[in-house]
Amino acid sequence: APAARLALYGPPAGPTITLAHAVATGALGEIAQDVSLTVWRNPDELRAGLTSGTIDLSVVPAQAAATLYNRGMGVRLVNVMTNGLLYVIAPEQMLNGFADLAGKRLAVPFPNDTPDFIVRALLARHGIADSVELTPAGSPMEAAQLLMTGRIDAAVLSEPVATVIGIRGREAGRTLARAINLQEEWGRVTGLGPVVPQAGLAVTKRFSEDHGDLIAPLQALLVNATAQMIGAPAEAAEHASGPLEQPASVLAQSIPHCNLTATPASEARPALEAMFSLMAESDPAIIGGRLPDDGFYAL
Amino acid sequence: MGDRLGRLGRFAWSGWSGLAAVALLAAVWQAGHEAYGDFILPSPMATALAAIGLLAAPENWTLLLVTMRRALSGFFLAGILGALLGVIAGYAPAVMRLSRPLLTVALGVPPIAWIVLTMIWFGASDATVAATILVSATPVVFVAGAEGVMTRDRGLDAMAEVFGAGPIRRFLSVGLRQVCAHLLPALALALGTSFKVAVMAELLANAGGVGGALARTRAMLDITGALAWVMLSVVALVVGEYGLVRPVRAELERWREAAQPWGVKR
Amino acid sequence: MGDRLGRLGRFAWSGWSGLAAVALLAAVWQAGHEAYGDFILPSPMATALAAIGLLAAPENWTLLLVTMRRALSGFFLAGILGALLGVIAGYAPAVMRLSRPLLTVALGVPPIAWIVLTMIWFGASDATVAATILVSATPVVFVAGAEGVMTRDRGLDAMAEVFGAGPIRRFLSVGLRQVCAHLLPALALALGTSFKVAVMAELLANAGGVGGALARTRAMLDITGALAWVMLSVVALVVGEYGLVRPVRAELERWREAAQPWGVKR
Amino acid sequence: MTALTLTGVGHAFFGRTVLSRVSLSIRRGEVVALVGPSGCGKSTLAHIAAGLISAREGRVANHYRRHAMVFQDPRLLPWRGAAGNIAYPLELSGMSRRERDLRVRQSARMVQLEGQDLDKFPVELSGGMRQRVAIARAMAIEPDFVFFDEPFTALDVALKRRMQDLVIAAARHNRFAALFITHDLMEAIRVAHRILVMHHKGQGLVGERIVDGEPGNRDDASIFASMQAFLRSDIAFAHVHDVDERRRT
Amino acid sequence: MTALTLTGVGHAFFGRTVLSRVSLSIRRGEVVALVGPSGCGKSTLAHIAAGLISAREGRVANHYRRHAMVFQDPRLLPWRGAAGNIAYPLELSGMSRRERDLRVRQSARMVQLEGQDLDKFPVELSGGMRQRVAIARAMAIEPDFVFFDEPFTALDVALKRRMQDLVIAAARHNRFAALFITHDLMEAIRVAHRILVMHHKGQGLVGERIVDGEPGNRDDASIFASMQAFLRSDIAFAHVHDVDERRRT
Numbered sequence A: 001a002p003a004a005r006l007a008l009y010g011p012p013a014g015p016t017i018t019l020a021h022a023v024a025t026g027a028l029g030e031i032a033q034d035v036s037l038t039v040w041r042n043p044d045e046l047r048a049g050l051t052s053g054t055i056d057l058s059v060v061p062a063q064a065a066a067t068l069y070n071r072g073m074g075v076r077l078v079n080v081m082t083n084g085l086l087y088v089i090a091p092e093q094m095l096n097g098f099a100d101l102a103g104k105r106l107a108v109p110f111p112n113d114t115p116d117f118i119v120r121a122l123l124a125r126h127g128i129a130d131s132v133e134l135t136p137a138g139s140p141m142e143a144a145q146l147l148m149t150g151r152i153d154a155a156v157l158s159e160p161v162a163t164v165i166g167i168r169g170r171e172a173g174r175t176l177a178r179a180i181n182l183q184e185e186w187g188r189v190t191g192l193g194p195v196v197p198q199a200g201l202a203v204t205k206r207f208s209e210d211h212g213d214l215i216a217p218l219q220a221l222l223v224n225a226t227a228q229m230i231g232a233p234a235e236a237a238e239h240a241s242g243p244l245e246q247p248a249s250v251l252a253q254s255i256p257h258c259n260l261t262a263t264p265a266s267e268a269r270p271a272l273e274a275m276f277s278l279m280a281e282s283d284p285a286i287i288g289g290r291l292p293d294d295g296f297y298a299l
Numbered sequence B, C: 001m002g003d004r005l006g007r008l009g010r011f012a013w014s015g016w017s018g019l020a021a022v023a024l025l026a027a028v029w030q031a032g033h034e035a036y037g038d039f040i041l042p043s044p045m046a047t048a049l050a051a052i053g054l055l056a057a058p059e060n061w062t063l064l065l066v067t068m069r070r071a072l073s074g075f076f077l078a079g080i081l082g083a084l085l086g087v088i089a090g091y092a093p094a095v096m097r098l099s100r101p102l103l104t105v106a107l108g109v110p111p112i113a114w115i116v117l118t119m120i121w122f123g124a125s126d127a128t129v130a131a132t133i134l135v136s137a138t139p140v141v142f143v144a145g146a147e148g149v150m151t152r153d154r155g156l157d158a159m160a161e162v163f164g165a166g167p168i169r170r171f172l173s174v175g176l177r178q179v180c181a182h183l184l185p186a187l188a189l190a191l192g193t194s195f196k197v198a199v200m201a202e203l204l205a206n207a208g209g210v211g212g213a214l215a216r217t218r219a220m221l222d223i224t225g226a227l228a229w230v231m232l233s234v235v236a237l238v239v240g241e242y243g244l245v246r247p248v249r250a251e252l253e254r255w256r257e258a259a260q261p262w263g264v265k266r
Numbered sequence D, E: 001m002t003a004l005t006l007t008g009v010g011h012a013f014f015g016r017t018v019l020s021r022v023s024l025s026i027r028r029g030e031v032v033a034l035v036g037p038s039g040c041g042k043s044t045l046a047h048i049a050a051g052l053i054s055a056r057e058g059r060v061a062n063h064y065r066r067h068a069m070v071f072q073d074p075r076l077l078p079w080r081g082a083a084g085n086i087a088y089p090l091e092l093s094g095m096s097r098r099e100r101d102l103r104v105r106q107s108a109r110m111v112q113l114e115g116q117d118l119d120k121f122p123v124e125l126s127g128g129m130r131q132r133v134a135i136a137r138a139m140a141i142e143p144d145f146v147f148f149d150e151p152f153t154a155l156d157v158a159l160k161r162r163m164q165d166l167v168i169a170a171a172r173h174n175r176f177a178a179l180f181i182t183h184d185l186m187e188a189i190r191v192a193h194r195i196l197v198m199h200h201k202g203q204g205l206v207g208e209r210i211v212d213g214e215p216g217n218r219d220d221a222s223i224f225a226s227m228q229a230f231l232r233s234d235i236a237f238a239h240v241h242d243v244d245e246r247r248r249t
């Protein structure tokens, strides 16, 4: 039976575009009469929403979902919605490969988040961890500012910020490019293909108890929506422009780089576990102490 | 009448020196701009133009008014609560001893430790912003109120008592005025804090207003736009300050000015 | 001697009421915990145990000391700068008029507007944290210093002048003491602010210390750990406050206590 | 009819006894002068009698309607002008604005404050003017008991006489009773029915003198003569007269 | 040798003239009393002479080494005990701690402050004690010019005489010159070589009286007689004597 309401949440990043598109096209009408999408900006909102029960499903970083699951919050992962949207942005021609980062100043916003771990792991694999000067930046905004003035050489940014900074750079006469696709780099390391299963749709305990039967149809709809969107990015960008508070033109340019997908969680399990294992190397607590067990994978 | 005119004159004069301060600030800003370029620090001129541009759209006025309303309501709450508790603590040492540690905690705990609680209670609403302001701005008002009471001239209290004033009348006619002398500078601080915290809380709690606009412009890496919003919020603050705190203060400080006649060396 | 003993006694007594306040706080906290559960608000007991657990590891002591050092150095900077400027502004109305608007701007501009500048200047170092503290804590000290000077008893100044004290001696022997009465409560506020801002700045600028640890625990959604860190920073603040501000204050306020003899109605 | 009775009053600050075993009673319409060496506890006694300090021992009973006090220091509200200060107790008693203005002007005239001085803040007033404002404030409410604590010290000869005459007239018409603390023996003799002398360490009253005749009927020369006589012949005044005398006891 | 000379001094507060055309000169070792109605500008004149207020017009010239002042209100540092307050100017002059303690004790004894009173904070002192601390403070530095602004008003008869004798002795041994503001004519006659009378609106000095004989050689009866004579016969004292007289001019 369809649910009375479906409260979707998502961060202001690529995967939420899929949700926005699905909501705007009315595709989710079979699942619930009243569908809403809210963009959260910081994890506290997520925490508050999960506790107070205002959230049914939310796009969350896979690592956060694993932690929540392992801490007994009953949150389960439905699918993976992006295969990674991380890029090293640098002035054109400066970097020709990951190894070129040696001796450069690199900013990584989002400390303690997935990009941070991925970058550190890659630096270690390439044996250049000591020669790269990691400059902390509080937010993508600061990283972009530093990059555009040349105070740092490169920054790790995710979509759609990576697209925005390209546009801003062009306006200012600086050509900044996606110099390194971190997904590909990561794929080389894991041997599982260019996939960083950074974020996915997580379902709350309450929703999976009350409407567990709706999860599979929802996934099917999202697969559909993803395919549609990749075919017509301009339309999807139009739909997502409001919730994400970004101009549609920017989003349209960004979508192709977002590696959007709707891979069922269990299908992505090897990629996820590869990523989780890497994170757990430094401190298992970051994923809640252990790899999440079967129960974590809702589909 | 002449007296009021004179005060108006002095106000205008202080306006001039305010202008001088703004000019100074703009000069430093411009220098920073020239040193670091548009991406770090857009020029004051460009920012001001952007701000004026923002004001052309009525929906931006709404955002500004939303933030101003939140900041002011938080400020009033913090002012009233802080002053009330402070005054009580000033008169009752027991209350003081009990509330000092709580004050320290309120002061020293970073907002991220409890902001999630306010978000649960109030959602992304005015109340979350107000609560954040309350915690940030109340201590300074509280301390000022308590100090005002504790450092009051007890001789005047005794005088009022002799002439038949009960505790309440005594406080209203003698204590309050002395408390105000401490309270007003603190209220000016609290007002500034309120605006800043309102913007930050909106930004963190995703609650619209200027903070929301700031978050949006930042997401778009629109540095000039972000600074323009900050500028608008500061202008709103200045309007609030000159509209609210200063006039009261000038009225209360009249006798103190009388104590500084021109001929007397300072 | 007996006097000192008496003061010690009163200090211990105020310790008791401090304990009462902590107990009160813990009770409210526990209630919150029971209402919202571990994920939002771990119980005070669990948090305290976690905090003690953290202290078992020497590297955590280092983190705590780093933050404490940053907070204190920022506090000293803000205290000295604020008091100095405030006192100058109190004596020189021209400086006051010029600095008031700058103060308003310093107060009202959210940190995110200028944090990039400190990152350019100082990177993720102690200096960034110190600069952030400086901007947040200086205004309250400044205002207190200026108020202290402006509300001083000019009769005492004239007295000192008659007995041959030049402006500097006059300030040191007569003005300073009166300024201190205003300054000390403000310094207590500034100290609390310093700790809070130090943690927040470390968290935002990713600069290690307690803020860094807090960021890590938050990323792990380890709420108990995060609260334990907050608790440790508050304990550090309390240690700082009782070690630094209170003793000075007690010494300075001795004469005021004399004005409140037991037999006299208040 | 007594207006004020103190029985065995004593007080201590921080355990240091400053007053003990003081008993006195003042009739309606009677002006009683209280003299005694500086620091002997006169002001403390007045504060106790007025209910500002609760005595450590002894009882205070009063039977008047409303009292007023001229403190040893003026205790003016610094943020109010002279007129505002005089009006303050009138406001407390809930008097209408018009009547208040009238009373303020009357009282101010009584103490020779001129129109332009009425707008001045206390910081702008001379020492004597401040004292006069305090006197006017106490008189404006028409009290039936007044505590005067060295009220006329900062006034010039003429004003002082004026003020004394005021007290004399009030006493004569039974308008108020007063406890009049002063160091000026001639003043005490001029205005009072009775003079009490306090022990130099506050240990009770050591002497009482009923002044001959009614206040107001004594001329300057006879007052001076009485004073000389008191100082020379009355053992109670010895302490007042001679500092070294105090050491001996 | 003159110690202090004022020539055509005038002053105005907020455009309201309170002093004009005041000229006077005081010789070394001379005590000059200044009398005048309350609010006529005596304190203002003393402040100008001491350099605390810069006069709007006229010149002030002084030829003494160091001055001291007993203000009309005690102006004690509230955070210091009595001893600390007396020591304050000594500290300013850079005196060693030991010598300072000695001097403080001497001065305190001079004004009859006892050991236990020396530790009290000003709020704990009686009015007269506070005034005595202010006197002791001024005397401790051994000034050669002293401005006394109604210095003994809060003291009892015996102490007042003591203090007056101190001034008399100082003048006799040429230890200091003084401008002695007072409302007590008998006091003025007792301590001063010369008495100046100020116009009731500060418009210059309206009278000067050289008192017969040397201070210290005058007995009470003759002082009383002189006072009565001044008040009756000297036109300059008319304002001082009678309030209504002031209105007429």
Ligand SMILES: Nc1ncnc2c1ncn2[C@@H]1O[C@H](COP(=O)(O)OP(=O)(O)OP(=O)(O)O)[C@@H](O)[C@H]1O
Pocket (backbone or CB within 6 Å): B258, B259, B261, D120, D123, D124, D125, D126, D127, D128, D129, D154, E013, E014, E018, E036, E037, E038, E039, E040, E041, E042, E043, E044, E045, E072
């Ligand atoms: N700071 C001030 N501002 C304005 N007016 C003042 C100030 N100080 C004194 N005055 C005015 O100057 C006049 C003279 O004051 P001053 O204190 O010199 O009188 P005085 O002769 O010492 O009187 P008293 O005997 O009462 O002490 C008074 O009218 C007073 O109101």
Ligand SMILES: Nc1ncnc2c1ncn2[C@@H]1O[C@H](COP(=O)(O)OP(=O)(O)OP(=O)(O)O)[C@@H](O)[C@H]1O
Pocket (backbone or CB within 6 Å): C258, C259, C261, D013, D014, D018, D036, D037, D038, D039, D040, D041, D042, D043, D044, D045, D072, E120, E123, E124, E125, E126, E127, E128, E129, E154
């Ligand atoms: N608040 C106080 N705390 C402690 N001691 C006090 C206080 N007030 C007065 N005393 C002490 O009590 C004694 C009596 O003081 P009081 O003011 O009553 O004297 P007094 O007779 O009015 O003297 P004076 O003529 O100098 O005004 C003094 O020794 C004084 O030091």
Ligand SMILES: [Mg+2]
Pocket (backbone or CB within 6 Å): D042, D043, D044, D072, D149, E126, E127, E128
């Ligand atoms: Mg007294």
Ligand SMILES: [Mg+2]
Pocket (backbone or CB within 6 Å): D126, D127, D128, E042, E043, E044, E072, E149
């Ligand atoms: Mg005077």
